[in-house]
Amino acid sequence: MWIFAEDVVQTDPNTHHVVKAMNALDLLVVQEIFMSETARMADVVLPGTTFLEKSGTFTNTERRVQQVNAAVKPLSGTKTDGQIIVEMMRKLGFDQPDYDAAEVLKEVASVVSFFEGITWEGLGASPTGLQWPVNKKGEDTQILHIGEFKRGKGKFHYYDWRESEELVKHKNEYPFILTTSRELQHYNCATMTRRTSNVEILPKDVIMLNPKDAKAKELVTGDRATLKSDRGEITLDVEVTDRVKKGVVRTTFHFPEVLINEVTSAVTDEETKCPEYKVVAVDVLKAS
Numbered sequence: 001m002w003i004f005a006e007d008v009v010q011t012d013p014n015t016h017h018v019v020k021a022m023n024a025l026d027l028l029v030v031q032e033i034f035m036s037e038t039a040r041m042a043d044v045v046l047p048g049t050t051f052l053e054k055s056g057t058f059t060n061t062e063r064r065v066q067q068v069n070a071a072v073k074p075l076s077g078t079k080t081d082g083q084i085i086v087e088m089m090r091k092l093g094f095d096q097p098d099y100d101a102a103e104v105l106k107e108v109a110s111v112v113s114f115f116e117g118i119t120w121e122g123l124g125a126s127p128t129g130l131q132w133p134v135n136k137k138g139e140d141t142q143i144l145h146i147g148e149f150k151r152g153k154g155k156f157h158y159y160d161w162r163e164s165e166e167l168v169k170h171k172n173e174y175p176f177i178l179t180t181s182r183e184l185q186h187y188n189c190a191t192m193t194r195r196t197s198n199v200e201i202l203p204k205d206v207i208m209l210n211p212k213d214a215k216a217k218e219l220v221t222g223d224r225a226t227l228k229s230d231r232g233e234i235t236l237d238v239e240v241t242d243r244v245k246k247g248v249v250r251t252t253f254h255f256p257e258v259l260i261n262e263v264t265s266a267v268t269d270e271e272t273k274c275p276e277y278k279v280v281a282v283d284v285l286k287a288s
Helices: 015-023 081-091 102-113 120-124 163-172 211-214
Strands: 002-004 029-032 042-047 056-059 065-069 176-181 207-208 224-228 233-240 248-252 279-284
Touching: 015 248, 056 102, 065 120, 081 233, 102 120, 207 211, 211 233
Parallel strands: 002 029, 029 042, 176 248, 207 233
Antiparallel strands: 056 065, 176 279, 207 248, 224 233, 224 279
16 A cells, blocks of 8 residues: 555544554555654655645645645655656656656646646646636636536435434443544644644643533543543543533544544445544543
8 A cells, every 4th residue: 555645543533443454454655744653654655745845736625726836845865746656657667757747737637627728837827726617728717607507407315314323333331422623723633733833832632521521520621531432542631611512522633642543433424435533432531
């Protein structure tokens, strides 16, 4: 397996399952800019570069495609993701030129119909980017649907509400609902933000507990408590707060010292297959 810039050991649900799967691989290659928890398990680590060190494009959820130009040269011993892929292809017998962002964009535009009018030069002349679809003349589409939906009318699908399988199986033994989320100071698993002064503002993950639940569990802010689920348990400091409702506990997953996903479930939404990070059956126990 070859993983690009994704720390599955820290961010994917049910860490025990993930680690077992990683250990079962014949070869694990991780391409990263920092030594993440996943990179620590790798047989080979390929040192990549940050967005400041490579040229390419970003496409956001507004359909806006923007050009990005390298601001600084890569650190010694590192290479851009595109160049690493090119060199791997050469090793496998597929002759390729060096990575060139303009040429890659040209290839994308040749196979993705709504990118057909996007060129490197056109993006360079449009500092705010272009919104797909972009026609052959290079004219973009700032408002996608006017008067009608581009693909015609859709069909409304109704689904009866169903309780999460996580709660169906475990709520009697584990009466609290754990929901994981982020705080403003850190981004996702904080691989980058933990290496900034943000870590001085938010230095650790904590268990947030409603005052009524805290009283019932004889816990106060600063106590140590254990979150226990069917998959495992972790111990964190407690923060008593009305930011969470009674019966719900909340924590973040920014710090690898305590892998929050050791207690989360592999249950997924049956349509999107998105993991159920927001509904995890747990109990809260005062740490001895």
